[in-house]
Amino acid sequence: MFLNNTINMFKNLFVLLAFVTVLACGSKPRVLLDEDTTTLKPSKQHEVIAKDVVSILQNYSYKKVAPSDSISQIVFDNLIKSLDEGKYYFTQADIDDMSQFRNNISQDMAKGDLSSAFYIFNKFNQRAIECLEYALKQIDAAHDFSKEEKYVSFRDKLDWFKSDQELKDHWRKRIKFDLLSLKLTSAEGKDESAKHKETLKKRYSNLLSQVKKTNSNDAFQYIMAAYTDAIDPHTTYYNPAFAQRFNEDMSNTLEGIGARLQLENDMVTIKEIIAGGPAYKDKTLKIDDRIIAVAQGDGEFEDIIGWRLDAAVAKIKGPKGTVVRLKILPAGQDISAQPVIVKLTREKIIIEEESAKKTIKTVKGDDGKTYRIGVITLPKFYIDFEGYRRGDPNYKSTTRDVSRILDTLNQEKVDAVVLDLRNNGGGSLQEAIELTGLFIEKGPVVQVRGVRNDVEVHEDRDNSVKWSGPFAVLINRFSASASEIFAGAIQDYGRGIILGSPSYGKGTVQSAVDMGRFISPTDKLKIRAAGATKDQDTPVGAPEFGQINVTIAKFYRINGSSTQHKGVHPDIEFPTQFTADKYGESSEPAALPWDQIKSTNYSKIADLTSIKNKLKELHDARMKNSDEYKFLLEDIAEFQKMQNEVTEISLSEAQLKKEREDNKTKNRNRINRLLELHNMPLWKEGEPQPKVEFDFILDESLNIVKDFVNLLAKK
Template sequence: MSIAERIMTRHSELDNPLKHLFRAVSIGLVLTLSAQASATAESTDTAYEPVAPTVDQARANILIARQLQFTHFRDMGINDDLSSDVFDAYLDYLDGQHIYLTQEDINQFSAVRDSLGSALKTGQLQPGFDIYNLVQQRIIERLNFAINVIESGIDKLDFETDEQILVDRSEADWEADAAALDNLWIKRIKNAVLAQRLNGSDDEEITKALLRRYEGQLKRTRQARSEDAFQAYMNAFAGMWDPHTSYFSPRTSENFNINMSLSLEGIGAVLQSDNEYTKVVRLVPGGPASKQGQLQPADRIVSVRQEDKEEAVNVIGWRLDEVVDLIRGPKQSTVTLEVIPSDAADETVTKTIAIKRDEVKLEEQSASSDVIELDRSGKTFRIGVITIPTFYADFKAMQDGDPNYKSTTRDVRNLINDLKQEGIDGIVMDVRNNGGGALHEANDLVGLFIEEGPTVQIRNSNNDVKVLEDQDPSVTYDGPLVVLVNRMSASASEIFAGAIQDYGRGLVVGSQTFGKGTVQAVRPLNHGQLKITQSKFYRVSGGSTQHKGVIPDIEIPSRVDKTRIGEDALDHALPWDQIEAVPHERYFDFSGVIDELRVRHDERFAEHPEFRLLQKEIDFLKQQREKTTVSLNLVEREAYQSQVERARLTIANARREIRGEEPFDTLEQLDDWQDMQAADVDSTDDDLDFIIEEGGNIMADMLELDQRMASILTPKQITAQARSH
């Protein structure tokens, strides 16, 4: 039986409402293949069984549609315009790099582009499943084509031509037909071969590695389940409202609940699907990956190897829950991840990271403190530094009535009191890389620095506004304050930093924060769960933390690529907007000193060797990211890789010179040293973080420029002077 006949038989049994369209697509599928791909498709005809929707999924679809229309924060109906957007998002989810489908395929589906909305309203899932089945069939054809090319001998590939390949094809046009796609895939294979040759692998090793990769992906594709299609389709649909609204299948719901309870023994990383890859969203503070230090947000996982296995398992194309299961494992065992770094020039650049699994312990997420001393013109300033990795609370101990239960606010209050006993002149609060946590802890933490007053506003989809307040008039610390933030400071961190800024209680220093200003609720369905955005955060000054985040008073550039990480980098993110401010005190007006503070900061950083090096790294990473193509010519590629390696080695050795350490002679020495450092999770870097040092220097500037803060006045005194300023 031919592909078209088999698919049509299956769909006639399902009473497919799009059978005429699907017949055209299926016949087109056969007719447009090259002879080689056609033969391959025939040989795998029985390998893929098209998946079909279930009654439970149809019911869940109807419930999801109702929830999205009537309870989501964004007021949006389901219409023809939405249908087209869902269509594009669904194809992007299934083939985000435009490497499986052709323009001919897209044209054949044009009839359903404008009708998906009405079908989704009423639980008619077949159109989405038809698209899914065709994409899986196309993936099988492409993978078989790649396997045939590799088995024919990679030594036959030509690396002397002046060819280029796009690094990112997400915005590229679809290839016209199967023949054009064949040419693209030959380029992709050449790119993969080149990358591995330049990493020192011989052709036999490369052949085995690529065959293992493509055959593994082929196996997973053939095992596609109805739930895979449904989850992909529902997430494309739900993602129209905002990127944090998503559907969890029953299996994914189980993993979500495990992660929320922090009882998972694993690496301490939050993962999500990103087309064919599993991507790192964030690291759990105090978790194994965070302490190991090499894994970073936006890294994409290529393979996973257990400590008792010689070969890694390629996980490209795997379901998220299966990747999570593979990474999860016994405490103290080691898992090795091969990842495409977030700053890699293209997807052929990978590195391996070994992480020892462990539980994420609450005490390892706890706030901590230190004291730094800065000499200025004969005077020594003692600056307290409090680092807060996350906003935490031991809810169980709290419910059990334990008077000594741990929480962010309780711990920070104790640390502040200890620092005051040590005679500090000011405090730097470090919430860099703090992805949020317990909202009430952010509210209570603000209360340590102000008298009673509002801390954050929360508006729901009915435009009802709830104001959270600090109702405790006591102030734990009334002296000079700096808050350090970066792009990975999100949610509760942004609420805290924004409130400190709005109250004029301290200066915010660093880079623009993430911009996560929405609140989600998880709602059960008859089949799985729906995580849906229901509210939005607003600062006491009225501006939302959504999309824009918190803009620092003094900015320090970051290595993080804001076009890839942050709320404004996400599709369909809710916009920034503003509501009415709520009455609040203004403790200090920095307008009289901020310009001078910025001038001093700029002058200091211009001469600081660590900052100059940071700027070099940022420029280097920017050049890498701006490179849209890579050469498939061996000589050109070797020259480019040598240039990149020299830049990496130069930057690493410049940092070692600053620290008085011997330089590395080769890149291999650098890589070996980094692996050794990462493997020692108990090692600490005694060198002062120069950004913390700069926070202290800005504090010292504040003390020098304004004696009102040098004497650590009470909030009421500061308020009175600020008003007269």
């Protein structure tokens, strides 16, 4: 059984198009008539697919949810949020108008009626066009940069605009901020205002052109995502073009630098760093960093704020060996912050080659003894499935690679082993089971409950154990699926200790199904007679009616507890900026809940309760006197403060310039404080920003494992 259970954090990757900046801007809403050439309309294919997707999720998925008033309300909210997540576009009057569909949009879709959903999309599209045109006019308007005004760039925590005038004023300030930001990049005393205006005109003209190219397939993808997200965050419908790209793992992977992206508040946001790629090796890019501009080699930067995701990807990917420079707005910082420039050399990312790697770390104990600890870093649970099927005796897999590493670590007589599963989003279920078998004698590893509530227990049947010594597993918020199965089994058996922060909580299984299997022959004839509406770039061989990735099963630990929603909680927990309310399965409103089934018949290897309590005492004592731990807590508090508050930006040139200089100084002081803690040379003004690669979580985990070795020896 081979299941690709990688986190579906990129599910809206293809969906969100990002029409940036503006909308109503003072104009009165138009009635969208059928003969209006700007109105997008659903095709016969869209109507049939919508009806069948609703039926599939009602009758065949794990959750089995029927359309209803309550589901309609969620679908409505999802659609509004996907179109205007930052609350830049719609006024309260727009929301009031569209609310007439709030209680019946899902029931309409069950009948193949998409009129209300397309009405909402068309209203958004219309507003975007009107206000991009308004924005272009504002570029040449007079702006007083000596006047003190405040601008809020991210409005998601604010109310909808109360009036057209309030909306217009927001976008007047947006253009003023854009011009002021460009002005502050000019050399001292140099007037480049004409150049800056041309830069903005090019940016907004490009955005306007993208909006006008929006077609009914784009609208349908938004609408179906709003519905499937209301049922389950891992269930997705992809139209033919998107389905082909998804299956080829192309559009959702940034060829060249190795990162998965998503659009948030009109910005291309990094959601996953792919192990083995340039971004992974460089160590500069982090989760939730935003890419705001791209340059080819040493060329000029091109602004990509508000671009469609596919257009942004086209700028970033490129031939192997070429250089791309990215202008990055670091995670947690406001749009007024000083961007960081990251220079990467593109490579061809072959995901199957994300192999396990080992290092041996040394840690000194209080008694002066040196402990040697083998650290195995595992970025995903992989297998060469084709080689396995062919019977290739040398096929590559996670278990085989880790087994060889453990042989080496045994020969080198390490005192303990740590398996680092941080940021491991999952992969092959079978590999998670077999990898567990390297550390335990045979026994159950995971339970899977299907749509008919039948439970299947998956076991390791190999008696051999590759490592029987002290063992620890390191996880974080982005350890998911197969990672959680492995960590949960190790914890349940008492085979080792779990360190880090709570995992993602993805305990569901998806299956990709060609929609053509569900559409009746009669409906297929009707669709073809009407002329299927496809993107002009739909690849040859794409599924004619698209594809649905639907949840079909749920994972449970051997103790009966689901890994869904709650994830795996470490025995010794480290603080993290990635909180459960914003990251992971628990942040998804429609996620399946945690529940419990009957425990399997298994025997614990050891009861580590007393040892875990002692390890925590020793860890807490170290943290009381750790300057690095205090630094970590302060860093997390600052990150969360930035995330939770509504930041107002000054539009006074003198004040904004001062704020930026203060932020640069604050950032330099922060980095220097960290460098000082490690007795490293300080970062001086005028020098390039140094790369800071200290891993406090791993370092302290090694101290905990050293204590673990001692306590086991005494016991």
